[in-house]
Amino acid sequence: MEYKKRYEEWLNNTYFDEATKEELRSIQDDENEMKERFYTDLEFGTAGLRGIIGAGTNRMNIYTVRKATQGLANYITKSGNEKRGVAIAYDSRRMSPEFAQEAALCLAANGIKAYVFESLRPTPELSFAVRKLGCIAGINITASHNPPEYNGYKVYWEDGAQITPPHDQGIMAEVKGVEDYTTMKSMSLEDAKASGLYEVIGKEIDDAYMVELKKQILHQDAIDAVGKDLKIVYSPLHGTGNIPARRILKELGFENVYVVKEQELPDGEFPTVSYPNPEAEEAFELGLKLAKEVDADIVLATDPDADRLGVRVKDKNGEYHDLTGNMSGCLLADYEIGQRKETQGLPEDGYLIKTIVTSNMADAIAKYYQTGLIEVLTGFKYIGQQILGFETTGKGSYLFGFEESYGCLIGTYARDKDAIVATMALCEAAAYYKTKDMTLWDAMITLYERYGYYKDDIQAITLKGIEGLEKIQEILETLRKNPPTQIAGYKVIKARDYKADTIKNLETGEVTATGLPNSNVLYYDLTEDAWLCVRPSGTEPKVKFYYGVKGTSLEDAEEKSETMGKEILSMIDQML
Numbered sequence: 165m166e167y168k169k170r171y172e173e174w175l176n177n178t179y180f181d182e183a184t185k186e187e188l189r190s191i192q193d194d195e196n197e198m199k200e201r202f203y204t205d206l207e208f209g210t211a212g213l214r215g216i217i218g219a220g221t222n223r224m225n226i227y228t229v230r231k232a233t234q235g236l237a238n239y240i241t242k243s244g245n246e247k248r249g250v251a252i253a254y255d256s257r258r259m260s261p262e263f264a265q266e267a268a269l270c271l272a273a274n275g276i277k278a279y280v281f282e283s284l285r286p287t288p289e290l291s292f293a294v295r296k297l298g299c300i301a302g303i304n305i306t307a308s309h310n311p312p313e314y315n316g317y318k319v320y321w322e323d324g325a326q327i328t329p330p331h332d333q334g335i336m337a338e339v340k341g342v343e344d345y346t347t348m349k350s351m352s353l354e355d356a357k358a359s360g361l362y363e364v365i366g367k368e369i370d371d372a373y374m375v376e377l378k379k380q381i382l383h384q385d386a387i388d389a390v391g392k393d394l395k396i397v398y399s400p401l402h403g404t405g406n407i408p409a410r411r412i413l414k415e416l417g418f419e420n421v422y423v424v425k426e427q428e429l430p431d432g433e434f435p436t437v438s439y440p441n442p443e444a445e446e447a448f449e450l451g452l453k454l455a456k457e458v459d460a461d462i463v464l465a466t467d468p469d470a471d472r473l474g475v476r477v478k479d480k481n482g483e484y485h486d487l488t489g490n491m492s493g494c495l496l497a498d499y500e501i502g503q504r505k506e507t508q509g510l511p512e513d514g515y516l517i518k519t520i521v522t523s524n525m526a527d528a529i530a531k532y533y534q535t536g537l538i539e540v541l542t543g544f545k546y547i548g549q550q551i552l553g554f555e556t557t558g559k560g561s562y563l564f565g566f567e568e569s570y571g572c573l574i575g576t577y578a579r580d581k582d583a584i585v586a587t588m589a590l591c592e593a594a595a596y597y598k599t600k601d602m603t604l605w606d607a608m609i610t611l612y613e614r615y616g617y618y619k620d621d622i623q624a625i626t627l628k629g630i631e632g633l634e635k636i637q638e639i640l641e642t643l644r645k646n647p648p649t650q651i652a653g654y655k656v657i658k659a660r661d662y663k664a665d666t667i668k669n670l671e672t673g674e675v676t677a678t679g680l681p682n683s684n685v686l687y688y689d690l691t692e693d694a695w696l697c698v699r700p701s702g703t704e705p706k707v708k709f710y711y712g713v714k715g716t717s718l719e720d721a722e723e724k725s726e727t728m729g730k731e732i733l734s735m736i737d738q739m740l
Contacts, residue, residue, distance in 0.1 A: 167199050167201075167202035170221055171202050171220075174188060174220070175189070179345060179346045180227065184225065185219075188220070200629065201218065201220025201221070202220050202221050203222065203630065205222065205228075205340075206223060208235065208335070208336050208340070210326075210327065211318055211319075211545070212317045212318045212326075213316055214310065214315075214317070215314065216313050217259055224314070224316070226266045229267055229305075230270050230345075230348045230350060231348055232317055232319075232339050233267040233270040233271060233303070234274070234339075234348040235338035235339030235340070236271075236319060236335055236338070236339070237271055237274035237349075238274075238338040239334050239338045240301060241275075241276070242338075243300075245300040245322075246275055246276045246300075248300040248322075249277035249297065249298075250277070250299055250300065250301045250303060251279045251281075251293040251297055251301075251303075251365070252267055252268055252278055252290075252302070252303045252304075253281045253286075253293070253305070254281070254284055254285075254305035254306065255284050255305065255404050255430075255469045256402060257305075257306065257307060257312070257314075257468065258313075258433075260284070263305045263315065264305045265280070267305070268280050268356070268362055269353065269362075270348065271361070272351055272356035273349035273350050273351040273356075275361070277360070277362070278356070278361065279297055279299065279363050280363070280365065281364075281365055281369075282364050282365065282366040283366070284403075284404045284430055285404055286466075286469060286584055287308075287318070287470060287471040287580055287582075288573075288578045288580050288584060289369065289370070289408070289578075289584075290304045290580075291324040291325070291579050291580040291582075292369070292372075292376065293369050294320050294323075295322075295323070296369060296373075299322065300321075300322050301319060301320060302321075303319060303320070304317075304318040305317060306318065306468065307468075308468065308471070309440055309441035309443075309467040309468065309472065310704065311438070311439055312433050312434050319335060323579055324548065324579035325544075325545045325548025325580065326543070326580065327545070328546065328548075328549045329681065370408070373408070374408075374412060376577035376578075377412050377577075377585055378412075380575045380585060381416065381588075381592060382500070382504060382507055382596075383507075383595070383596045384416070384417075386592065386598070387416055387591075387592060387595045389599055390598045391417040391418045391419070391591075392419045392420070393420075394418060394461050394594055395420045395422070395458055395459060396418060396420060396421045396462050396463075396464065396591060397422045397423075397454050397455045397458065397462070398410070398413075398463075398464045398465070398587070399423070399427045399447070399448075399450065399464070399466075400428065400430075400465075400466055401427055401434070401440045401442065401468060402427055402430055402431040402433075402435070402436070402440060402468065403466065403467060403468030404468060404469055405587075406428055408470070409583075409584055409587050412584060412587070412588050413587070413591060416591075418591055422454055422458050422460065424450045424451050426450050434468070441467060442473060443474060443569070443570060447474060448463060448476055448486075451464075451465055451476070455478070455484065461477070461478050461594060461598075462476070462477055462478070462590065462594055462604065463476035463477075464476075464587055464590065466583040466584075467570075467583070470582075470583045471544075471581045471582060471583055472489075472569065472571045472581065473492065473571075473586040475487040475492045477594075477603060477605045477608070478605070479603055480605075487604075487608065488568070488570075488621075489567070489571070490522060490568045490618070490620045491608060492572075492586075492590065493518075493523070493566035493567070493568070494525045494529060494611060495604065496566070496572055496589055497526060497529050497564045497566060498611055499589070500564050500589065501516065501529065501535065501563050502533065505533060510533065511561040513536070513559060513560050513561050514535045514561045514563045515535060515536040515554075515560055515563060516529060516530045516535055516563050516564050516565070517539075517550050517562070517564070517565035517566075518537070518540075518567065519543070519544075519547070520539055520540070520541060520542060520697060521542055521568050522566065522568045522620075523568065524693050524695065524712055525616070525618040528615040528618075529615065532615065535563060536560070540680065541662065541681060541683050542683075542699060544567060544580055544581045545579075545580075547567070547573065548579035550565070551565075551579060552579070562576055568620060568622075570583075571586075573585065574589055590604070612718065616714050617714060617717055617720065618693075618712060618713075618714050619713050619715060620710070620711070620713075621711060621728075623708075623711075623729055623736070624708045624709070625706060625707050625736055626704070627705055627706070627707065632705050635740070639736070639739050640684055640698065640700065640707070643686050643698060643739075644663070644686060648688065649670065651688065651690060651694075651696055651728070651731060652727050652728040652730075654691050654694045655690065655691045657669070657671065657689045658688070659686070659688055660687035660688070661678075662681075662683040662686070663684050665677050665680075666678065683699070684700060685698070686699070692713070692714060693712075693713075693714040694711070694712060694714065695711060695712050696710070696711045696728075696732070697710040698710075711732065713725050713728055
């Protein structure tokens with residue numbers, strides 16, 4: 165069996181270190197574990213690597229990181245850009261500093277300079293650093309909000325966005341082409357530094373990043389007026405956001421920022437949560453407890469690599485409300501576009517950009533402000549790709565971009581979602597609305613009254629292992645072959661298949677192209693502005709069912725959403 169052959173190779177080859185071999189010896193009697201670790205290579209996908217830390221070809225370790233970096237180095241060399249260097253950042257996870265150094269030394273051995281952050285930094289700052297330093301690429305060692313046993317490796321290109329075509333396919337091919345681990349290059353840290361191929365970066369990038377964040381402020385006057393009165397509770401969830409988030413708030417004039425002490429310091433074990441995800445209720449338990457003690461107006465939590473922001477806001481009765489990623493994204497989109505229109509005016513070719521699984525309220529916002537709306541595939545890199553298109557063609561102006569998974573970007577200094585700028589902007593918006601005697605919850609209700617009571621949600625099913633991956637594909641194929649004509653009482657108007665690049669109008673039979681890249685995603689446009697989208701997760705062993713409804717009130721929208729959720733779970737049960 166191929167996986168046993170690979171296992172024996174790692175166990176007996178002198179190239180692999182003794183600690184790796186010791187770990188492998190500990191599983192020699194566990195056939196299933198051996199198979200899981202060696203039945204395939206950890207896939208280098210369009211976002212890079214993500215997997216469980218451990219020894220084996222299907223795990224995150226120094227050898228799989230080195231292999232990915234050798235492939236990247238080969239691609240950079242073939243493109244003739246090896247002189248421009250690569251920026252490298254990492255988060256608070258297990259092995260993140262070690263993997264970052266491994267990547268840097270592999271690049272150096274290939275004659276490519278590595279600019280390595282001195283300590284952990286947020287994902288958006290890495291995106292900014294690539295552009296600031298004029299690098300050809302960037303590497304970020306992070307598994308975002310995955311459980312503690314995971315780590316990952318994200319690759320960015322020169323525009324500061326995660327790799328998109330043609331570079332993603334080119335790099336993937338080069339990584340796949342590295343078949344013999346013993347051919348991968350590396351060198352000592354001392355030699356890399358002596359050769360001028362390893363440079364530590366830090367404060368100068370931090371300072372420049374802060375300058376760019378401050379440029380995005382629209383109402384410093386509101387912060388000056390009431391910023392000192394706002395009470396903000398913040399948690400970095402044991403990750404990278406603590407220093408930059410607190411710094412920007414302090415420098416802008418927010419004096420009452422209370423940090424959740426139990427979650428303040430970096431810790432890859434994430435001891436206070438089972439899952440360091442700002443979407444999860446448990447991530448806010450300690451923050452809400454502190455908020456009630458200090459009577460905070462806003463409670464904020466960033467995920468470990470600080471590209472996603474979770475939010476709770478207090479109403480005038482003292483009750484805290486959860487803002488989903490769609491809600492906070494729409495709140496910020498309306499504030500940024502509305503206030504920009506009021507203070508500066510909007511460009512004629514301005515665009516709001518959202519992903520296909522993001523709330524239809526975004527469409528209503530774009531229509532209200534008479535701006536363009538662009539819909540892209542899931543993944544913030546596709547929003548970054550649109551910004552690059554605006555720059556290269558000279559047509560189109562970026563106003564705001566966001567996705568339902570708690571990520572947005574204000575400005576174009578970076579090309580990935582940025583929870584630090586979102587933290588800053590939400591606090592600014594809170595100050596602005598406070599000058600109008602409104603809370604952020606009041607502002608959210610105003611949006612519902614203006615645009616409609618949109619409610620968006622998700623059902624996700626986890627299916628682990630080899631069998632799980634097969635089952636996920638089976639679910640997608642079943643729906644592809646037998647598309648529903650009705651869901652939860654809503655009629656299906658159009659069925660989009662992004663793998664086949666088709667949009668079929670079920671009323672007329674007309675078929676048109678999606679106009680988006682090939683992706684294993686199904687989407688159903690329903691009556692009454694409702695919708696359903698099905699896609700496998702790109703980072704976890706899950707199949708996700710995203711959906712949205714529009715009600716006549718908060719209660720009506722909630723009821724319709726619940727009905728839709730139950731119908732989807734029933735549909736899933738029938739396919740499992």
